[in-house]
Structure formats: structure tokens, C-alpha cells
Amino acid sequence: MVMMAQFLLAFPLLLWSLQGVASCLHCDRRFLDSVATLLKETLPADLSGRDTLMERHIEELADLHGTYLQNNYERVLDVRGVASIKSDIINQLREIKKQPWKGVFIWQLSMYHLRVSLRKHMKQTLERFADLACSEDCTVTEGPILDCWTCLRIAAQCFDGELCGVEDERMAEHKEIILYVFLVCESVLISSAVLIYLVCFKHKKKMLKKALAR
Numbered sequence: 281m282v283m284m285a286q287f288l289l290a291f292p293l294l295l296w297s298l299q300g301v302a303s304c305l306h307c308d309r310r311f312l313d314s315v316a317t318l319l320k321e322t323l324p325a326d327l328s329g330r331d332t333l334m335e336r337h338i339e340e341l342a343d344l345h346g347t348y349l350q351n352n353y354e355r356v357l358d359v360r361g362v363a364s365i366k367s368d369i370i371n372q373l374r375e376i377k378k379q380p381w382k383g384v385f386i387w388q389l390s391m392y393h394l395r396v397s398l399r400k401h402m403k404q405t406l407e408r409f410a411d412l413a414c415s416e417d418c419t420v421t422e423g424p425i426l427d428c429w430t431c432l433r434i435a436a437q438c439f440d441g442e443l444c445g446v447e448d449e450r451m452a453e454h455k456e457i458i459l460y461v462f463l464v465c466e467s468v469l470i471s472s473a474v475l476i477y478l479v480c481f482k483h484k485k486k487m488l489k490k491a492l493a494r
Contacts, residue, residue: 304362306342307431311366315341318373324381333384337391341369341398345428348399353444354406355429356413361405362426368401369394413437414444 305311319334327333349355372394376387412418413425418438425434 303431304345304357304426304428305365305369306345307426307428308366312338312342314370315373318370318377322373322377322387323384327384337388340391340395344395344398344402349402349406349428353410353414354403355427356434356439357406357409357426357428358413359424359426361409365398365402365405369398372397410444413439 303311315338316334319337323330323334345354376390376394379390381387425437426432427434
């Protein structure tokens with residue numbers, strides 16, 4: 281009974297720890313804490329607004345997925361891909377830390393370049409995963425699949441439809457109807473504007489002729 285009770289107490293902690301190891305950037309509190317530690321070691325202790333600056337840059341890193349990768353086919357990734365992205369961030373932060381301190385503006389420029397390269401890395405990683413998980417001869421991927429929009433794991437290993445960039449037929453038809461209506465309205469507005477211009481021009485010409493005849 282004692283061993284069972286200990287297991288029941290330890291199981292939630294084990295589950296939490298596994299969830300942290302295999303989570304997308306903004307879902308992994310442990311990873312974000314590691315980023316905060318590196319930033320704290322990089323920024324001088326006497327820097328004005330140090331804590332606020334750190335919080336802002338951590339938030340910008342965590343929000344990269346939600347800000348720039350908003351398509352359905354960019355929401356899922358395997359654990360291996362997520363681990364590669366996290367490793368890239370930590371390595372780049374360590375390289376920035378090694379550089380001599382040249383002021384907060386140079387540091388922020390380095391952080392900006394980090395985010396730009398990270399966006400490119402994330403895009404390439406997502407595309408590689410999609411090529412595997414959305415292919416017709418899809419094989420079982422390695423490790424769990426993560427939904428970076430909900431911070432949950434997905435049981436499926438292979439995907440199709442919107443998660444592979446294939447637009448839903450009803451949605452595509454809806455967009456075509458909206459585009460058609462927009463083009464019709466635009467044509468009506470342009471035709472009306474031209475017609476009004478011609479009527480006004482013709483009326484003005486008649487008035488000018490009458491004035492000259494007098």
C-alpha cells in the first residue's frame with residue numbers, strides 16, 4: 281500500500297516532466313526558464329530595465345510559432361523536430377553570451393538575428409515533417425506528435441487534409457464565392473463611376489454650348 285501511494289504521488293510529477301521535455305516552445309516552462317537563465321547571465325546586473333527586457337525577449341521567442349506560423353499545416357511537429365529547434369535556440373544564446381558586452385542595442389540586434397534564423401529553421405523543420413507525415417507512403421514517425429496550438433499530443437502519425445495544406449472543399453468554394461461577389465461589386469462601382477463621369481461631362485458640354493450661343 282505504501283509503495284502504491286508513493287507511485288500515485290510520483291506519477292503526476294513524472295507525467296509533468298515528460299510533458300515539459302516534449303513540448304513546443306511556449307508550452308515548455310522548463311525550456312523558457314533555461315532561456316531566462318542564459319539571458320540573466322548575459323545581461324549586466326546593473327542594466328536599467330533588465331527584468332522587463334528579459335521578459336519581452338523571452339515572450340518574443342515563445343510567441344514565434346503563434347505569430348508567424350498560423351496555417352493549419354504548420355501547427356503539428358514531432359518531438360525530434362521540437363528538440364532540434366530548442367537546441368538551436370540554446371546554442372545561439374550561448375554564442376551571444378560568449379561575445380563581449382557592447383551595449384544593449386547590439387545585444388538586441390543579436391536577439392533579432394536569432395529570431396530571424398529561428399523562423400527559417402522552424403519553417404524548414406515543419407516542411408520536412410510535412411513531407412514525411414503527409415506523403416502517400418507515410419511511415420510511422422519517430423516519437424509523439426505535438427500540436428503546438430493546443431500544447432497537446434496527437435495519437436495519429438500520418439496526416440491529410442488541412443494539416444497537410446490541402447484546403448477544405450467547402451472553404452475553397454466559400455472563398456471563390458466571396459471573390460466573385462467582390463469582383464462583381466468592383467465592376468459595378470467602376471461602371472457607375474464611369475457612367476456618372478460621362479453624364480456630367482456631357483451635361484457640362486451642353487451647358488457650355490448654350491452659354492456660347494447666347
